[in-house]
Amino acid sequence: MQTTNHNTIIPTSLFAGEHGAELDLQAIAFFAASGFFPENDTYWKGAKWQELNFEAQPWRYAPRDISLADAVDEFATLFHTIVEEQTRGQKTILALSGGLDSRTLAVAMQNIGRQPYTYSYRFEGSFEETYYGREMA
Numbered sequence: 001m002q003t004t005n006h007n008t009i010i011p012t013s014l015f016a017g018e019h020g021a022e023l024d025l026q027a028i029a030f031f032a033a034s035g036f037f038p039e040n041d042t043y044w045k046g047a048k049w050q051e052l053n054f055e056a057q058p059w060r061y062a063p064r065d066i067s068l069a070d071a072v073d074e075f076a077t078l079f080h081t082i083v084e085e086q087t088r089g090q091k092t093i094l095a096l097s098g099g100l101d102s103r104t105l106a107v108a109m110q111n112i113g114r115q116p117y118t119y120s121y122r123f124e125g126s127f128e129e130t131y132y133g134r135e136m137a
Contacts, residue, residue: 022046035097083108092116 027041040049066074083105094109094116096102109116 079104080108080112083114084112087112087114087116094118096120 022045023043024041024045027037028043030041031037031043037049042048087109092109092114094102094105096106096118097120106116106118
């Protein structure tokens with residue numbers, strides 16, 4: 001039996017007036033299924049990502065002569081600081097895909113003492129469902 005939940009997940013009242021409060025349901029459905037927005041879509045009809053102007057902001061490349069261990073330490077410090085600042089005093093939801101991004105965020109949140117709400121999903125017929133040819137519980 002299929003049920004429909006009518007709770008508002010995205011608080012449209014926060015964005016009314018900026019781009020209008022009309023959600024782009026087709027773009028959101030694509031995002032929910034794939035994990036990214038196609039082309040320049042966003043959550044909102046009429047709000048699209050703009051093309052990047054690389055001439056206005058040229059790339060800069062100034063490599064430093066540091067070891068891999070130092071680079072990893074600098075990254076970890078910076079990453080943990082950003083995660084701590086962005087989650088401080090907030091309830092956090094973390095989508096666990098099994099990929100490097102979600103695993104890195106999960107470890108960072110654990111290291112700074114955060115306990116996010118987590119979720120994951122799988123598709124019918126996916127590798128997890130038919131692992132070695134047998135159905136998983």
